[in-house]
Amino acid sequence: MIVIADSGSSKTDWLFLSSENEFSINSSGINPFFQQTEEIYATLSTTFKTVEKAEVSKVFFYGAGCIKNKTDYIVTDALKQLFTNALVFVEDDILGAARALLGKSSGIACILGTGTNSCQYNGSEIVDKVPTLGFILGDEGSGAYLGKLFINDYFKRAIPEDLKQKMESELHLELADVLNAVYRQKYPSRYLAKFSAFLGINRNHIYVQNLIKRSFTDFFFKNIERYNDYKNYSVNFVGSIAYHYSDLLKEVAFNRNIKIGNIIDKPIDGLKKYHSNY
Numbered sequence: 001m002i003v004i005a006d007s008g009s010s011k012t013d014w015l016f017l018s019s020e021n022e023f024s025i026n027s028s029g030i031n032p033f034f035q036q037t038e039e040i041y042a043t044l045s046t047t048f049k050t051v052e053k054a055e056v057s058k059v060f061f062y063g064a065g066c067i068k069n070k071t072d073y074i075v076t077d078a079l080k081q082l083f084t085n086a087l088v089f090v091e092d093d094i095l096g097a098a099r100a101l102l103g104k105s106s107g108i109a110c111i112l113g114t115g116t117n118s119c120q121y122n123g124s125e126i127v128d129k130v131p132t133l134g135f136i137l138g139d140e141g142s143g144a145y146l147g148k149l150f151i152n153d154y155f156k157r158a159i160p161e162d163l164k165q166k167m168e169s170e171l172h173l174e175l176a177d178v179l180n181a182v183y184r185q186k187y188p189s190r191y192l193a194k195f196s197a198f199l200g201i202n203r204n205h206i207y208v209q210n211l212i213k214r215s216f217t218d219f220f221f222k223n224i225e226r227y228n229d230y231k232n233y234s235v236n237f238v239g240s241i242a243y244h245y246s247d248l249l250k251e252v253a254f255n256r257n258i259k260i261g262n263i264i265d266k267p268i269d270g271l272k273k274y275h276s277n278y
Contacts, residue, residue, distance in 0.1 A: 001055045003083070004271050006096050007031070007063035008239070010114045010190050013268045016051070024268075025051070029114075031065040032074035033134075034187060040078035048082065056083040060275055062096025062267075064115055094119045095126060100270025101236040101262050108227060110219075112249075113239030114193040116142040118223045120233070130226045135189040141219025143193030143241050149211055150195050151178060160207050171198065200244060212245050216252040224258060234261030238270075 001018040007030045014025040027047045030040055059079050066072040072090045079088045098109035098121035111117040116139045120128040135144040153159050154167065155175060167173070182188045202208050224230055235258055242249055243265040253260045264270065 001052075002058045002060065002275065003056055003086070004268065004275055005059070005061045005063070006093065006100075006267050006271060007061065008093065008111070008113050008115065010193065012063075013266060015268050015272055016056075017272065018055070029187075029190070030063055030075060032063075032071040033065040035074070037074050037077045037081075040075060041081050044078065044082050053083050054085055056086045059083055059086050059088045060271070061088070061090045062093045062271070063090065064093045064117075066090050066092050068092070093117060094129065096271055097238045097267050098126065099274045100267030101238055101264065103270070103274060107233045107261060108224060108230060108235045110224070110235060110237045110242070111239045112141050112219070112237055112242035114143045114189055115139050116145070116219060116223070116239075120227050128227060130223045132223075135192065138222070139189070140222050141215050141241065142189075143196040144189040145192075145218070146199060146212065146215050146241070147192030147195035149215060150199065151192070153211070160205075163202065163205055163207055166202070167198070171195075196241065203245070209248060212248050213252050216245075216249055217256075220252060220256050220258060225256070231257060231259070234259050236261040237263045238265070238267045240265060 001016060004015045004017070006013045010029045012027045012030055014027065016023050025047060028043065061075060061079060063075055066075055076088050076090045079090070094109065094111060094117040097111050098119055101109045102121055102123065104123045106123045107121060109119055109121050115132065115135060117132045118130055119126045132138050135142065139145050154164070154173065159167065181191045185191065199208050199212065224235055235253065237249070242263050246263045250260050
């Protein structure tokens with residue numbers, strides 16, 4: 001049996017494959033920037049309590065924050081403790097996105113979910129990568145970035161009155177609570193990304209559409225347009241933000257003369273196809 005996992009900042013999709021069986025499991029997000037081996041192992045031990053872990057021969061894990069020879073060992077060690085008979089391969093989530101979106105073809109692959117990432121891919125490996133810098137310094141276009149822009153506008157009194165009233169009646173935000181969640185609690189990017197649900201419900205509001213397009217404009221300018229000859233490649237996306245706001249994403253791309261390729265919600269099906277030879 002092999003295991004394929006795609007992990008973002010909010011959740012992880014696990015696919016267990018054998019010649020006789022196939023099943024999926026979801027767990028919380030795994031990120032070695034915020035978690036240590038012991039915490040990851042404890043969480044997964046509970047998640048996979050009923051799984052025959054000894055039957056797993058290979059694990060292919062793609063995760064946010066898994067930097068080769070820097071942080072990837074934190075996840076590797078947890079998975080080796082869990083799947084004691086398996087070979088474990090841990091890679092950055094952007095390589096997983098590239099393999100899922102492009103397979104053996106070249107192009108630019110992007111993640112637009114809770115966080116963001118991008119790379120230039122030659123069909124087998126990443127040849128260039130603009131650093132995402134995380135939700136504090138970067139992550140333009142992400143759910144967390146949208147939440148950050150939205151909260152900033154709200155407390156800086158830049159929200160239209162009708163939307164402000166709706167926001168106050170539904171979200172009941174207090175400045176002290178927001179600052180505590182962002183600066184003192186765990187997983188602030190998840191907290192910020194949750195506001196994208198409110199934006200999604202109100203996506204027909206002109207303010208919301210402009211906010212989303214502003215976020216995507218920042219993403220294209222700060223990330224995609226930094227790659228040499230980016231206009232010669234298709235730009236492909238995986239992630240909930242790209243998928244659910246694909247019409248606005250395509251509009252911004254068109255206005256910037258950027259060619260859009262595939263847009264998918266989750267990479268797990270593409271990764272299953274990619275690893276079918278293992």
